Amino acid sequence: MGDFLQLLTGSINPYYLQIIVNIGIGIILALGLNVITGLTGQLSLGHAAFMSIGAFTSALLTIKLGMPFFANLALTGFITAGVAALIGLPILRLTGDYLAICTLGFAEIVKVVFLNLEITNKALGLTVPSAITAVPMPIVVWLVVVVSIICVTFIHSSRFGRALMAVRGDEIAAEAMGINVTLYKVQSFAIGAFLAGVGGGLYAHFMGYINPSDFGFLKSVDILSMIVLGGLGSITGSVIGASILSAAPEFLRFMASYRMLVYGGLLVCMMIFRPNGLMGGLNFTSLVLRTLGRKPHMKTVMDQKTAKTSES
Amino acid sequence: MAILELKNVTIRFGGLVAVNDVNLTVEKGTIQALIGPNGAGKSTLFNLITGIYQPTSGSIHFKERSVNGTPTYKIAAAGIGRTFQNIRLFTDLTVLDNILIGAHSRGRWNLAGALMKFTPWVRKEEGKLLNLAKECLQMVDLSYRAFELSGNLPYGEQRRLEIARALALQPDLLLLDEPAAGMNPQEKAELMAMVQRIRATGITVFLVEHDMKFVMGISDRIAVLDYGEKIAEGSPEEIRRNPKVIEAYLGKGAADAHA
Numbered sequence: 124m125g126d127f128l129q130l131l132t133g134s135i136n137p138y139y140l141q142i143i144v145n146i147g148i149g150i151i152l153a154l155g156l157n158v159i160t161g162l163t164g165q166l167s168l169g170h171a172a173f174m175s176i177g178a179f180t181s182a183l184l185t186i187k188l189g190m191p192f193f194a195n196l197a198l199t200g201f202i203t204a205g206v207a208a209l210i211g212l213p214i215l216r217l218t219g220d221y222l223a224i225c226t227l228g229f230a231e232i233v234k235v236v237f238l239n240l241e242i243t244n245k246a247l248g249l250t251v252p253s254a255i256t257a258v259p260m261p262i263v264v265w266l267v268v269v270v271s272i273i274c275v276t277f278i279h280s281s282r283f284g285r286a287l288m289a290v291r292g293d294e295i296a297a298e299a300m301g302i303n304v305t306l307y308k309v310q311s312f313a314i315g316a317f318l319a320g321v322g323g324g325l326y327a328h329f330m331g332y333i334n335p336s337d338f339g340f341l342k343s344v345d346i347l348s349m350i351v352l353g354g355l356g357s358i359t360g361s362v363i364g365a366s367i368l369s370a371a372p373e374f375l376r377f378m379a380s381y382r383m384l385v386y387g388g389l390l391v392c393m394m395i396f397r398p399n400g401l402m403g404g405l406n407f408t409s410l411v412l413r414t415l416g417r418k419p420h421m422k423t424v425m426d427q428k429t430a431k432t433s434e435s
Numbered sequence: 436m437a438i439l440e441l442k443n444v445t446i447r448f449g450g451l452v453a454v455n456d457v458n459l460t461v462e463k464g465t466i467q468a469l470i471g472p473n474g475a476g477k478s479t480l481f482n483l484i485t486g487i488y489q490p491t492s493g494s495i496h497f498k499e500r501s502v503n504g505t506p507t508y509k510i511a512a513a514g515i516g517r518t519f520q521n522i523r524l525f526t527d528l529t530v531l532d533n534i535l536i537g538a539h540s541r542g543r544w545n546l547a548g549a550l551m552k553f554t555p556w557v558r559k560e561e562g563k564l565l566n567l568a569k570e571c572l573q574m575v576d577l578s579y580r581a582f583e584l585s586g587n588l589p590y591g592e593q594r595r596l597e598i599a600r601a602l603a604l605q606p607d608l609l610l611l612d613e614p615a616a617g618m619n620p621q622e623k624a625e626l627m628a629m630v631q632r633i634r635a636t637g638i639t640v641f642l643v644e645h646d647m648k649f650v651m652g653i654s655d656r657i658a659v660l661d662y663g664e665k666i667a668e669g670s671p672e673e674i675r676r677n678p679k680v681i682e683a684y685l686g687k688g689a690a691d692a693h694a
Contacts, residue, residue, distance in 0.1 A: 274550055281549035281557075282535075282542045282564070285528075289536045292525035299485060299519075301511035301540030301604060310546060 132259040140261055142373050144329050147264040148322050149369035153349040153361040154275050155318030160347070161356035162284065163311040164291030165215065166223040169230030170346045173316040175338035176233060177203045177323025179243050182251040182333060192254040196267075196324050203320025204313040211312035215305060218294075230343055237335035248334030251327045260329050267325060271318055275358055278314070287311050352393055354400025363401055437499075438463040438608055438639050439484065444493035446483060453479045455663040456493070461608070466630065466640045468650045470674075471660035472683060477643040478520055480660070481610050485517055486510045498607065512540035516601030517610035520643075522593050526586030530577060530596055533585050534568040537603030541567060568603055575599040575629060591622045595629070602633065609633065611642040615649045627653050651675065659683065 132140060156170045181199040184190045190198070214225040237243045256263055278284045286307050289297040294304050327333045345368065353364025371389070375382035393401075439461040446454045454476045461467045469477050482488045484495060486507040495502050502510050511517075516537075525533050542564050548557045572578045575595040580588060585596055594614060601609055614630070615623050623646065630653055634640055644650050650657060651671045659667040659674060661683040667674060674680055 277552045278546070278549045281544070281552055282539065282561070283545050283549040285532060285536050286539055288528060288532070289525055289539070292527060293523050295487065296519065296523040296525070297536070298487075298507040299511050299517050299523075300537050300600070301508050302536070303506070303508045314546070 128258050128262050132261050142370055144261050144264050144325075146366050146369040147261070147268045148326050148329075149346075149349060149365035150268050150362050151264075151271050151318050151322035151325070152346045153353070153365035154271050154358065155315040155322070156346050157315075157350045157353075157356065157358070157361045158275060158278065158287075158318070159311055159315035161350055161361070162279065162291065163287045163308060165308060165311065166219065167226040167312075167315070168223045168340070168343050168347065169226035169228075169233075170315070170319055171338040171340070171342035172226075172230035172233040173203050173207060173319035174323035174326065174342065175230075175237060175335060176206055176316075177320030178327040178333045178338070179237060179249065179323075179335075180320065181324030182249050182327045183242065185252060185254065185328070186249070192256050192263075192328070195254075196321055199324040200317040200321045203323070204317040207316030208309050208313045211309040212305075215308040215312060227340065227343075230338075230340065234335050234339060243335065246335070248332060248337075249327075250332050251330070253331060254328040260325075264325050264329065267321060271321075272358060272362065279358065283307075283310075348390060350400075352390070352400060354402035357400065357402040360400050360402030436463045437461065438497070439641065440496040440499075441480075441484075442494050442496070444480075444483060444490045444495060446479065446488055447491045453663050454483065454490075454660075457660070457663075457665050459658055459665060459668070461639060461641050462656070463607075463639055464634070464637065465655040466634055466642070466653055468654035468657045469641065469643045469660060470645070470647075470650055470657060475660040476663040477660055478612055479663075481517065481612055481643065484510075484610065485515060508540075511604060514605075514607040515610060516604040516606030516608070518594075518597040518601055518612055518614060520612040520616070522597055524585045524593055524597060524600070526584065528585060529582050530572070530585050530588070531568060531581045533596060533600050534571050534603045535564055537571070537600035538564045538567050538605075541603070541605055567605070571599040571602045574602060574632065591618050594618065595626075598629070598633075602638075606638060608639045608641060611640065611644075613643055613645065615644055615646045623649055 135143075152170065152174060155173075156167065159165050159167050159170075177199050180202050181195055184195045184198060185192075210229055214222060214229070217225055238246050243249060254260065254263075258266075278287075286297070286302045289300060289302055290304050290307050290311075298304050323338075349364040349368045350361050351364070352368060353360025353362070371386055372382060375385055378385060437460045439459075441457055441459040444454055444457045445452065457480065469480065471477055479488065483490055484497075484502075486502060486505055486509075489504065497510070497513060497515060502513070505513075525536060528536070542560050544557050544560055548560070551557050569578070572581060575598055577592060577596055577599060580592065585593065588596060594617075598609075598611065598614065611630070615626055618626060627649060630640055630642070654671055657669065657671055657674045658665055659677075659680050666679045666683060667677045669677070
C-alpha cells in the first residue's frame, strides 16, 4: 500500500505536488481561523503566528528529540493550543478592532522572538529533515485535511458550536443564557491555534526549511482572505477559498510581475459582487438542496429525532 | 417563601445613584411587577439581579444564597432566565437554534461531545435538548417558525421567542423586561395569557412593564421605583390608590386632586 502511494505521488510533477500540498495546508489553516473568526466572531490578524509556533515546535521536536512524526504533530498541536489559551485569556476580553490589533501585535512579537532565539537559528531559519512516515507526505497532509473538516463540521452542529455562535451573535445575551463567554472564546482560540500548529508542522516538514519571516503579517492576511473569500462561517467556503487563494498565485504566474495585481483585483471584485463570500455562510449540503429547489425537510428530521429519544 | 431578596441594594455610576437602598422581595410562585417612570432604575435593577452590574452596596439573594460577585452565566445557570428591553436575539440563527442556545446550561457535553457527536451519550443529550426546545416553542406558539431565521420574525414574535429562549433555561425565576412593549392590544392579551401559563408551570415571574392595564391585570404584587428609590409596594389595588405613585406618574397637583 505504502509503495503504491509512493509511486502515485512520485508520478505527479513535483511542482503540481507542491501546489496540492500548499492547498491542503491552506485549508487546514483556513479551517482553524474560521472557527475563531467565522464561528466565534473574534477577528484575529495573527493566525500566521500560530502557524509559526507550530512549524518551529514541530521542527525542533524532530531535530532535538527525533520524535515520531504523528506524535510530533499531535504534541505540536497541543503546545500551540496551549500558547493560544495563555495569550487568549487576557486579550480575548477585548472585542473587535482592539482584539485585532492585539493579535497583530502578538504575531509580530512571535516573529521577533524567533528571529532572535539561538534555538531557532535566528534569522537563518531552520532546515528540517524530512519526516519518516509510512505514507508519502502529500497523502499525510490530505488525511489531516479530511480529519480537520470532519472535526470542524462536528463542532458546527453541536452544543459547543451553538455556544460559539451565541458568543458571535451577542455576548450579553450569551452570558444571560448561561454561557461562559470568556471560556468559550479561549477554547475557540485554542482550537484554531491547534489546527494552525498542525498546519505549521506539516509545512515545516514538507518544505524542509522554515524562516520566521515566512509567517509574517502577509501570511495572516492571506489566511483571513481565504475565509472571507469563501464566506465567514462556512466550512465549504473555507475549503474553496483556501484552494483558490493557494493555487491562484501559481496559476497566475504566466502574467509574471502583474500577477499580484490581478490577485488583488480578484479580491476587490469579490468584495463588491459577493460581499458575503462565495458560499455566503452556507455549507455544501444546504447549497445542493437549494439548487435542487428543495428545502431541507428539517421538520420531519426534528420529529424523527425527538420520536427516537422519547422511545429510548 | 422568598425566591429573590434584595437587601439595601445601591448602585452608583459616578455621581448618579441609579438604584438607592432598595429592599425588595419576590415570593415564589407569584407574578411580581416593577413599575416606575422612565429612568427610574428598573432595567438597572434587572441588570443587578443578573450580575451584569455589581451593586455598590447591599446584597442580592436568590433561593436564599447570595449572588453578589457571581458572574452572569452562573446566575443564569442557577435558574434566572431573562429577556431584554431591546430584543437581543441571535438574529443570524434559526428560531430553533436560539432556543437550543437557551437550553445550553441544561446540557453538559462540550468540545469532547462535539467530536463524539455520533456516540449514544451525546445523541441522547442532543435529543433531550431538542425535546425541551420543542416544549418551549409550543409554550409560545412558535413551533411553525422553528426553522426560520429569528431576525426575519415580526416584532411581536421576536418578543415571544425571547421568552421561549429564557424558558429553555428551565428557570425558577423569569425576568421579563418590558415584554409588552410595542405590542398591539390583541398581542398583549395573548401575552397575558402566556405569562399566566408560565406561572402555572411553577415559574416565578418578575416583570418590568409600562402598560398599566397589563400590569394591573396580571400582577399579584407591584413595586414602584422612582429616581432609583422604592416608593411603594403592594397589591394592584393598593398601588392604584397610593398618592405617592400618582404623584410620581402625574405630578403633585394630580395626587392632591385624587385625594
